[in-house]
Amino acid sequence: MTKSAVNKGALLVLNSGSSSVKFSIFQLEGGAVEPLFAGQLTGIGTDAVLKAKSEAGELLAKESWAEYDKGNVPSILPHLLEWIEKNLPADLPLIGAGHRVVHGGEKFDKPVLVEGSVLEELASFSPLAPLHQPQNVAAIKALADSRPELPQVACFDTAFHQTMPEISTTYAIPKRFTEAGVRRYGFHGLSYEYIAHNLSETKPDLAKGRVVVAHLGNGASLTGLKNGVSIDTSMGFSALEGVPMGTRPGSIDPGILIYLMRENGMDADDLEKVLYHESGLLGVSGISNDMRDLEDNTDPAAVLAVDLFCSRVAKQIASLAVSIGGIDALVFTAGIGEHGPILRKKVLDMLGWMGFAIDDAKNDANAHEISAEGSIPTFIIPTDEEVMIARHTVRLLTA
Numbered sequence: 564m565t566k567s568a569v570n571k572g573a574l575l576v577l578n579s580g581s582s583s584v585k586f587s588i589f590q591l592e593g594g595a596v597e598p599l600f601a602g603q604l605t606g607i608g609t610d611a612v613l614k615a616k617s618e619a620g621e622l623l624a625k626e627s628w629a630e631y632d633k634g635n636v637p638s639i640l641p642h643l644l645e646w647i648e649k650n651l652p653a654d655l656p657l658i659g660a661g662h663r664v665v666h667g668g669e670k671f672d673k674p675v676l677v678e679g680s681v682l683e684e685l686a687s688f689s690p691l692a693p694l695h696q697p698q699n700v701a702a703i704k705a706l707a708d709s710r711p712e713l714p715q716v717a718c719f720d721t722a723f724h725q726t727m728p729e730i731s732t733t734y735a736i737p738k739r740f741t742e743a744g745v746r747r748y749g750f751h752g753l754s755y756e757y758i759a760h761n762l763s764e765t766k767p768d769l770a771k772g773r774v775v776v777a778h779l780g781n782g783a784s785l786t787g788l789k790n791g792v793s794i795d796t797s798m799g800f801s802a803l804e805g806v807p808m809g810t811r812p813g814s815i816d817p818g819i820l821i822y823l824m825r826e827n828g829m830d831a832d833d834l835e836k837v838l839y840h841e842s843g844l845l846g847v848s849g850i851s852n853d854m855r856d857l858e859d860n861t862d863p864a865a866v867l868a869v870d871l872f873c874s875r876v877a878k879q880i881a882s883l884a885v886s887i888g889g890i891d892a893l894v895f896t897a898g899i900g901e902h903g904p905i906l907r908k909k910v911l912d913m914l915g916w917m918g919f920a921i922d923d924a925k926n927d928a929n930a931h932e933i934s935a936e937g938s939i940p941t942f943i944i945p946t947d948e949e950v951m952i953a954r955h956t957v958r959l960l961t962a
Protein backbone atom coordinates (compact mmCIF):
# COMPACT_ATOMS: atom_id res chain seq x y z
CA MET A 564 0.00 0.00 0.00
CA THR A 565 1.55 3.25 -1.10
CA LYS A 566 0.63 6.89 -1.39
CA SER A 567 -0.26 8.06 -4.85
CA ALA A 568 -0.39 11.63 -6.08
CA VAL A 569 -3.82 11.55 -7.69
CA ASN A 570 -6.52 14.12 -8.18
CA LYS A 571 -9.14 12.14 -10.09
CA GLY A 572 -10.65 8.75 -9.38
CA ALA A 573 -13.06 6.89 -7.14
CA LEU A 574 -12.85 6.32 -3.40
CA LEU A 575 -14.36 3.45 -1.49
CA VAL A 576 -15.63 4.11 2.06
CA LEU A 577 -16.26 0.97 4.12
CA ASN A 578 -17.97 0.35 7.45
CA SER A 579 -17.52 -3.35 8.20
CA GLY A 580 -19.33 -5.33 10.87
CA SER A 581 -19.52 -9.02 11.68
CA SER A 582 -22.33 -9.88 9.27
CA SER A 583 -22.73 -6.72 7.22
CA VAL A 584 -20.72 -4.19 5.23
CA LYS A 585 -21.87 -0.70 4.35
CA PHE A 586 -20.08 0.92 1.44
CA SER A 587 -20.12 4.29 -0.29
CA ILE A 588 -18.37 5.33 -3.47
CA PHE A 589 -17.20 8.88 -3.95
CA GLN A 590 -15.82 10.60 -6.98
CA LEU A 591 -12.74 12.73 -6.45
CA GLU A 592 -12.32 15.60 -8.82
CA GLY A 593 -10.18 18.67 -8.24
CA GLY A 594 -9.81 17.97 -4.52
CA ALA A 595 -13.57 17.72 -3.82
CA VAL A 596 -15.48 14.50 -3.15
CA GLU A 597 -18.99 13.82 -4.47
CA PRO A 598 -21.08 10.72 -3.70
CA LEU A 599 -21.71 8.37 -6.66
CA PHE A 600 -23.44 5.31 -5.24
CA ALA A 601 -23.75 3.40 -1.98
CA GLY A 602 -25.08 0.16 -0.62
CA GLN A 603 -24.72 -2.67 1.79
CA LEU A 604 -24.13 -6.36 2.04
CA THR A 605 -26.26 -7.80 4.81
CA GLY A 606 -26.91 -11.27 6.20
CA ILE A 607 -23.35 -12.47 5.63
CA GLY A 608 -23.11 -15.92 7.17
CA THR A 609 -26.82 -16.64 6.80
CA ASP A 610 -28.12 -15.39 3.45
CA ALA A 611 -26.00 -12.58 2.02
CA VAL A 612 -27.85 -9.92 0.05
CA LEU A 613 -26.38 -6.99 -1.89
CA LYS A 614 -28.35 -3.78 -2.17
CA ALA A 615 -27.09 -0.63 -3.83
CA LYS A 616 -28.50 2.67 -5.02
CA SER A 617 -27.08 5.54 -7.02
CA GLU A 618 -26.84 8.96 -5.39
CA ALA A 619 -30.00 9.90 -7.34
CA GLY A 620 -31.87 7.01 -5.70
CA GLU A 621 -31.87 4.65 -8.71
CA LEU A 622 -31.71 0.95 -7.70
CA LEU A 623 -28.42 -0.58 -8.89
CA ALA A 624 -28.64 -3.97 -7.20
CA LYS A 625 -30.89 -6.02 -4.97
CA GLU A 626 -29.65 -9.59 -5.27
CA SER A 627 -28.76 -12.68 -3.31
CA TRP A 628 -25.03 -13.15 -2.89
CA ALA A 629 -25.40 -16.60 -1.31
CA GLU A 630 -22.97 -18.02 -3.90
CA TYR A 631 -20.14 -15.79 -2.56
CA ASP A 632 -21.07 -16.21 1.10
CA LYS A 633 -18.41 -18.27 2.85
CA GLY A 634 -19.67 -17.20 6.26
CA ASN A 635 -17.49 -14.15 6.85
CA VAL A 636 -16.86 -10.62 5.63
CA PRO A 637 -13.22 -11.00 4.48
CA SER A 638 -14.06 -13.75 1.98
CA ILE A 639 -16.92 -11.79 0.37
CA LEU A 640 -15.07 -8.45 0.14
CA PRO A 641 -13.06 -9.28 -3.03
CA HIS A 642 -16.37 -9.98 -4.83
CA LEU A 643 -17.77 -6.67 -3.61
CA LEU A 644 -14.67 -4.92 -4.92
CA GLU A 645 -15.15 -6.55 -8.33
CA TRP A 646 -18.81 -5.52 -8.40
CA ILE A 647 -17.89 -1.95 -7.46
CA GLU A 648 -15.20 -1.71 -10.13
CA LYS A 649 -17.61 -3.05 -12.76
CA ASN A 650 -20.05 -0.28 -11.84
CA LEU A 651 -17.52 2.54 -11.90
CA PRO A 652 -17.28 4.85 -14.91
CA ALA A 653 -14.30 3.83 -17.09
CA ASP A 654 -12.44 7.07 -16.42
CA LEU A 655 -12.73 6.72 -12.63
CA PRO A 656 -10.39 4.00 -11.36
CA LEU A 657 -10.49 3.09 -7.69
CA ILE A 658 -7.66 5.06 -6.08
CA GLY A 659 -8.11 4.42 -2.38
CA ALA A 660 -10.25 3.07 0.44
CA GLY A 661 -11.19 4.71 3.72
CA HIS A 662 -12.42 2.63 6.65
CA ARG A 663 -14.49 3.51 9.67
CA VAL A 664 -12.50 2.00 12.53
CA VAL A 665 -14.06 2.13 15.95
CA HIS A 666 -10.94 2.53 18.09
CA GLY A 667 -7.70 4.43 17.67
CA GLY A 668 -6.56 3.76 21.23
CA GLU A 669 -4.56 6.44 23.03
CA LYS A 670 -2.23 6.78 20.07
CA PHE A 671 -4.26 7.89 17.06
CA ASP A 672 -5.66 11.40 17.30
CA LYS A 673 -6.31 11.60 13.57
CA PRO A 674 -6.85 9.31 10.58
CA VAL A 675 -3.83 7.35 9.40
CA LEU A 676 -2.59 5.73 6.20
CA VAL A 677 -2.41 1.99 6.82
CA GLU A 678 1.25 1.14 6.29
CA GLY A 679 4.13 -0.34 8.28
CA SER A 680 3.00 -1.52 11.69
CA VAL A 681 -0.35 0.36 11.68
CA LEU A 682 -2.53 -2.71 11.08
CA GLU A 683 -0.91 -4.58 14.00
CA GLU A 684 -1.40 -1.53 16.21
CA LEU A 685 -5.07 -1.38 15.27
CA ALA A 686 -5.43 -5.08 16.02
CA SER A 687 -3.87 -4.47 19.45
CA PHE A 688 -6.87 -2.26 20.34
CA SER A 689 -9.31 -5.17 19.91
CA PRO A 690 -9.73 -5.73 23.67
CA LEU A 691 -11.00 -2.13 23.91
CA ALA A 692 -13.79 -2.76 21.37
CA PRO A 693 -14.07 -6.53 20.98
CA LEU A 694 -17.36 -6.45 19.07
CA HIS A 695 -16.18 -4.11 16.30
CA GLN A 696 -12.40 -3.62 16.13
CA PRO A 697 -11.58 -7.16 14.94
CA GLN A 698 -14.11 -6.81 12.09
CA ASN A 699 -12.67 -3.43 11.05
CA VAL A 700 -9.12 -4.83 11.07
CA ALA A 701 -10.18 -7.96 9.15
CA ALA A 702 -11.73 -5.83 6.38
CA ILE A 703 -8.55 -3.76 5.96
CA LYS A 704 -6.49 -6.94 5.82
CA ALA A 705 -8.82 -8.56 3.26
CA LEU A 706 -8.57 -5.51 0.98
CA ALA A 707 -4.80 -5.39 1.38
CA ASP A 708 -4.58 -9.09 0.45
CA SER A 709 -6.67 -8.74 -2.69
CA ARG A 710 -5.44 -5.24 -3.76
CA PRO A 711 -1.97 -4.72 -2.25
CA GLU A 712 -1.44 -1.52 -4.26
CA LEU A 713 -4.66 0.17 -3.13
CA PRO A 714 -3.87 2.77 -0.43
CA GLN A 715 -6.06 2.41 2.64
CA VAL A 716 -6.87 4.93 5.37
CA ALA A 717 -8.23 4.20 8.84
CA CYS A 718 -10.58 6.83 10.32
CA PHE A 719 -11.42 6.45 13.99
CA ASP A 720 -14.59 7.01 16.00
CA THR A 721 -12.41 7.96 18.97
CA ALA A 722 -9.89 10.35 17.38
CA PHE A 723 -11.98 13.55 17.48
CA HIS A 724 -12.26 13.25 21.27
CA GLN A 725 -8.51 13.27 21.86
CA THR A 726 -8.84 16.99 22.62
CA MET A 727 -10.81 16.21 25.80
CA PRO A 728 -9.10 17.45 28.97
CA GLU A 729 -7.99 15.00 31.65
CA ILE A 730 -11.03 15.86 33.77
CA SER A 731 -13.26 14.44 31.00
CA THR A 732 -11.15 11.38 30.23
CA THR A 733 -10.49 10.20 33.80
CA TYR A 734 -12.59 7.75 35.81
CA ALA A 735 -12.36 7.93 39.62
CA ILE A 736 -10.65 4.53 39.82
CA PRO A 737 -7.14 3.52 40.99
CA LYS A 738 -4.45 5.14 38.91
CA ARG A 739 -2.97 1.81 37.88
CA PHE A 740 -6.09 1.10 35.80
CA THR A 741 -6.11 4.59 34.30
CA GLU A 742 -2.47 4.18 33.32
CA ALA A 743 -3.35 0.87 31.67
CA GLY A 744 -5.83 2.65 29.37
CA VAL A 745 -9.06 2.37 31.37
CA ARG A 746 -10.20 5.89 30.59
CA ARG A 747 -12.92 7.71 28.71
CA TYR A 748 -12.33 7.74 24.94
CA GLY A 749 -15.68 8.75 23.44
CA PHE A 750 -17.17 7.60 20.12
CA HIS A 751 -19.15 8.88 17.10
CA GLY A 752 -16.17 11.21 16.51
CA LEU A 753 -16.55 11.28 12.72
CA SER A 754 -20.12 12.47 13.12
CA TYR A 755 -19.12 15.22 15.57
CA GLU A 756 -16.27 16.28 13.32
CA TYR A 757 -18.68 16.57 10.38
CA ILE A 758 -21.09 18.70 12.43
CA ALA A 759 -18.25 20.90 13.74
CA HIS A 760 -17.04 21.51 10.14
CA ASN A 761 -20.57 22.15 8.93
CA LEU A 762 -21.14 24.72 11.72
CA SER A 763 -17.83 26.44 11.06
CA GLU A 764 -18.91 26.97 7.45
CA THR A 765 -22.57 27.85 7.98
CA LYS A 766 -22.53 29.52 11.43
CA PRO A 767 -18.94 30.59 12.06
CA ASP A 768 -19.75 32.72 15.11
CA LEU A 769 -21.74 29.99 16.86
CA ALA A 770 -19.11 27.42 15.91
CA LYS A 771 -16.57 29.39 17.96
CA GLY A 772 -18.83 29.15 21.00
CA ARG A 773 -20.22 26.46 23.28
CA VAL A 774 -22.27 23.89 21.37
CA VAL A 775 -23.83 20.62 22.45
CA VAL A 776 -24.36 18.06 19.69
CA ALA A 777 -26.85 15.23 20.27
CA HIS A 778 -26.11 12.27 17.96
CA LEU A 779 -29.24 10.20 18.55
CA GLY A 780 -29.32 7.10 16.37
CA ASN A 781 -29.56 3.43 17.20
CA GLY A 782 -26.35 4.14 19.08
CA ALA A 783 -26.62 7.50 20.84
CA SER A 784 -24.18 9.93 22.40
CA LEU A 785 -23.82 13.66 23.04
CA THR A 786 -20.75 15.89 22.91
CA GLY A 787 -19.90 19.34 24.25
CA LEU A 788 -17.84 21.40 21.78
CA LYS A 789 -15.96 24.60 22.49
CA ASN A 790 -14.53 26.41 19.48
CA GLY A 791 -15.21 23.27 17.41
CA VAL A 792 -13.27 20.80 19.54
CA SER A 793 -14.53 18.09 21.86
CA ILE A 794 -14.39 18.99 25.54
CA ASP A 795 -16.61 16.24 26.96
CA THR A 796 -18.80 13.44 25.65
CA SER A 797 -21.32 10.99 27.04
CA MET A 798 -19.77 7.73 25.83
CA GLY A 799 -16.63 6.71 27.68
CA PHE A 800 -14.40 3.65 27.79
CA SER A 801 -16.92 1.78 25.67
CA ALA A 802 -19.98 2.67 23.63
CA LEU A 803 -22.15 1.65 26.59
CA GLU A 804 -21.81 4.78 28.72
CA GLY A 805 -24.14 7.77 28.56
CA VAL A 806 -27.76 7.84 27.42
CA PRO A 807 -29.96 4.76 26.80
CA MET A 808 -29.85 3.50 23.19
CA GLY A 809 -31.74 1.01 21.01
CA THR A 810 -30.44 -2.03 22.88
CA ARG A 811 -27.78 -0.55 25.25
CA PRO A 812 -28.63 0.83 28.69
CA GLY A 813 -26.37 3.88 28.81
CA SER A 814 -24.85 4.56 32.23
CA ILE A 815 -26.02 2.21 34.96
CA ASP A 816 -24.80 1.64 38.48
CA PRO A 817 -21.74 -0.67 38.14
CA GLY A 818 -22.97 -2.33 41.33
CA ILE A 819 -25.63 -3.97 39.14
CA LEU A 820 -22.92 -5.91 37.31
CA ILE A 821 -21.40 -7.22 40.54
CA TYR A 822 -24.87 -8.20 41.71
CA LEU A 823 -25.68 -10.04 38.46
CA MET A 824 -22.37 -11.89 38.55
CA ARG A 825 -22.85 -13.00 42.15
CA GLU A 826 -26.57 -13.65 42.27
CA ASN A 827 -27.30 -14.76 38.67
CA GLY A 828 -23.94 -16.43 38.02
CA MET A 829 -23.38 -14.31 34.92
CA ASP A 830 -19.96 -14.09 33.25
CA ALA A 831 -18.48 -11.51 30.87
CA ASP A 832 -20.22 -12.99 27.80
CA ASP A 833 -23.60 -13.05 29.55
CA LEU A 834 -23.20 -9.43 30.64
CA GLU A 835 -22.07 -8.38 27.19
CA LYS A 836 -25.24 -9.87 25.68
CA VAL A 837 -27.50 -8.10 28.16
CA LEU A 838 -25.69 -4.76 27.88
CA TYR A 839 -25.25 -4.62 24.08
CA HIS A 840 -28.31 -6.48 22.81
CA GLU A 841 -31.10 -6.69 25.37
CA SER A 842 -31.21 -3.33 27.16
CA GLY A 843 -32.10 0.25 26.26
CA LEU A 844 -35.38 1.00 24.45
CA LEU A 845 -35.86 -2.72 23.74
CA GLY A 846 -35.22 -3.78 27.33
CA VAL A 847 -37.52 -1.19 28.92
CA SER A 848 -40.35 -1.43 26.36
CA GLY A 849 -40.15 -5.16 25.70
CA ILE A 850 -41.47 -4.13 22.25
CA SER A 851 -38.79 -2.71 19.98
CA ASN A 852 -35.38 -1.04 19.79
CA ASP A 853 -36.69 1.31 17.11
CA MET A 854 -37.97 4.69 18.24
CA ARG A 855 -40.50 4.72 15.38
CA ASP A 856 -42.32 1.77 16.99
CA LEU A 857 -42.39 3.47 20.39
CA GLU A 858 -42.77 7.24 20.05
CA ASP A 859 -46.58 7.30 19.77
CA ASN A 860 -47.27 3.88 21.27
CA THR A 861 -49.62 4.12 24.28
CA ASP A 862 -48.42 0.90 25.91
CA PRO A 863 -47.14 2.04 29.35
CA ALA A 864 -43.83 0.21 28.83
CA ALA A 865 -43.28 2.04 25.51
CA VAL A 866 -44.17 5.37 27.14
CA LEU A 867 -41.67 4.68 29.92
CA ALA A 868 -38.92 3.76 27.43
CA VAL A 869 -39.44 6.98 25.47
CA ASP A 870 -39.70 9.18 28.56
CA LEU A 871 -36.60 7.59 30.08
CA PHE A 872 -34.66 8.19 26.87
CA CYS A 873 -35.76 11.85 26.66
CA SER A 874 -35.11 12.51 30.33
CA ARG A 875 -31.59 11.10 30.12
CA VAL A 876 -30.85 13.05 26.93
CA ALA A 877 -32.07 16.27 28.59
CA LYS A 878 -29.96 15.60 31.70
CA GLN A 879 -26.95 14.91 29.49
CA ILE A 880 -27.37 18.22 27.66
CA ALA A 881 -27.45 20.07 31.00
CA SER A 882 -24.44 18.10 32.22
CA LEU A 883 -22.41 18.90 29.09
CA ALA A 884 -23.32 22.58 29.48
CA VAL A 885 -21.45 22.40 32.80
CA SER A 886 -18.41 20.90 31.05
CA ILE A 887 -18.30 23.68 28.43
CA GLY A 888 -19.32 26.53 30.76
CA GLY A 889 -22.72 27.34 29.27
CA ILE A 890 -24.45 26.74 25.98
CA ASP A 891 -24.79 28.90 22.85
CA ALA A 892 -26.40 26.33 20.55
CA LEU A 893 -27.74 22.80 20.39
CA VAL A 894 -27.61 20.48 17.37
CA PHE A 895 -29.66 17.33 16.83
CA THR A 896 -28.36 14.72 14.40
CA ALA A 897 -28.59 11.00 13.36
CA GLY A 898 -31.81 8.94 12.91
CA ILE A 899 -33.80 10.05 15.96
CA GLY A 900 -32.20 13.50 16.12
CA GLU A 901 -32.97 14.26 12.47
CA HIS A 902 -36.41 12.65 12.16
CA GLY A 903 -37.97 12.54 15.63
CA PRO A 904 -40.01 15.71 16.36
CA ILE A 905 -41.82 14.12 19.31
CA LEU A 906 -38.51 13.26 20.97
CA ARG A 907 -36.93 16.63 20.30
CA LYS A 908 -39.96 18.42 21.76
CA LYS A 909 -39.98 16.30 24.92
CA VAL A 910 -36.26 16.97 25.44
CA LEU A 911 -36.49 20.72 24.89
CA ASP A 912 -39.60 21.06 27.06
CA MET A 913 -37.54 19.65 29.94
CA LEU A 914 -34.87 22.30 29.32
CA GLY A 915 -37.06 25.41 29.23
CA TRP A 916 -35.40 26.60 32.45
CA MET A 917 -32.06 26.76 30.57
CA GLY A 918 -33.48 29.05 27.90
CA PHE A 919 -34.60 26.50 25.30
CA ALA A 920 -37.96 26.85 23.54
CA ILE A 921 -39.18 24.99 20.51
CA ASP A 922 -41.04 26.33 17.47
CA ASP A 923 -43.61 23.56 17.04
CA ALA A 924 -44.29 24.12 13.35
CA LYS A 925 -40.60 24.14 12.47
CA ASN A 926 -39.94 21.13 14.68
CA ASP A 927 -42.78 19.16 13.10
CA ALA A 928 -41.41 20.01 9.66
CA ASN A 929 -37.87 18.86 10.62
CA ALA A 930 -36.68 22.36 9.66
CA HIS A 931 -33.03 23.35 9.90
CA GLU A 932 -33.59 25.72 12.84
CA ILE A 933 -36.30 24.57 15.26
CA SER A 934 -35.92 27.02 18.16
CA ALA A 935 -38.47 29.74 18.97
CA GLU A 936 -37.29 33.31 18.53
CA GLY A 937 -35.28 34.60 21.48
CA SER A 938 -34.40 31.11 22.76
CA ILE A 939 -31.12 29.22 22.48
CA PRO A 940 -30.56 28.44 18.77
CA THR A 941 -31.32 24.78 18.10
CA PHE A 942 -30.62 23.10 14.78
CA ILE A 943 -31.11 19.84 12.94
CA ILE A 944 -28.01 19.02 10.88
CA PRO A 945 -27.98 15.68 9.03
CA THR A 946 -24.70 13.95 9.76
CA ASP A 947 -22.47 12.37 7.12
CA GLU A 948 -19.72 10.18 8.53
CA GLU A 949 -19.00 8.69 5.09
CA VAL A 950 -18.13 12.01 3.46
CA MET A 951 -15.87 12.78 6.43
CA ILE A 952 -14.02 9.50 5.81
CA ALA A 953 -13.79 10.26 2.08
CA ARG A 954 -12.34 13.72 2.80
CA HIS A 955 -9.78 12.31 5.23
CA THR A 956 -8.84 9.61 2.74
CA VAL A 957 -8.24 12.14 -0.04
CA ARG A 958 -6.18 14.32 2.26
CA LEU A 959 -3.94 11.45 3.25
CA LEU A 960 -3.63 10.07 -0.30
CA THR A 961 -2.67 13.40 -1.78
CA ALA A 962 -0.57 14.75 1.11
Ligand code: ADP
Pocket residue numbers: 779780781782809852853854855858897898899902903904
Ligand atom coordinates in the same frame (compact mmCIF):
# COMPACT_ATOMS: atom_id res chain seq x y z
P1 ADP B 1 -27.22 4.00 13.42
O1 ADP B 1 -26.81 4.34 14.82
O2 ADP B 1 -27.49 2.55 13.21
O3 ADP B 1 -26.37 4.67 12.35
P2 ADP B 1 -29.30 5.86 12.60
O4 ADP B 1 -28.59 7.13 12.85
O5 ADP B 1 -29.62 5.51 11.19
O6 ADP B 1 -28.65 4.63 13.33
O7 ADP B 1 -30.66 5.90 13.45
C1 ADP B 1 -31.53 4.80 13.44
C2 ADP B 1 -32.63 5.05 14.42
O8 ADP B 1 -33.26 6.30 14.14
C3 ADP B 1 -33.74 4.02 14.31
O9 ADP B 1 -33.50 2.93 15.13
C4 ADP B 1 -34.94 4.79 14.77
O10 ADP B 1 -35.08 4.58 16.17
C5 ADP B 1 -34.60 6.24 14.57
N1 ADP B 1 -35.48 6.89 13.59
C6 ADP B 1 -35.37 6.88 12.26
N2 ADP B 1 -36.39 7.56 11.70
C7 ADP B 1 -37.16 8.01 12.71
C8 ADP B 1 -38.38 8.77 12.81
N3 ADP B 1 -39.00 9.20 11.72
N4 ADP B 1 -38.86 9.03 14.03
C9 ADP B 1 -38.24 8.59 15.13
N5 ADP B 1 -37.12 7.87 15.12
C10 ADP B 1 -36.58 7.58 13.93
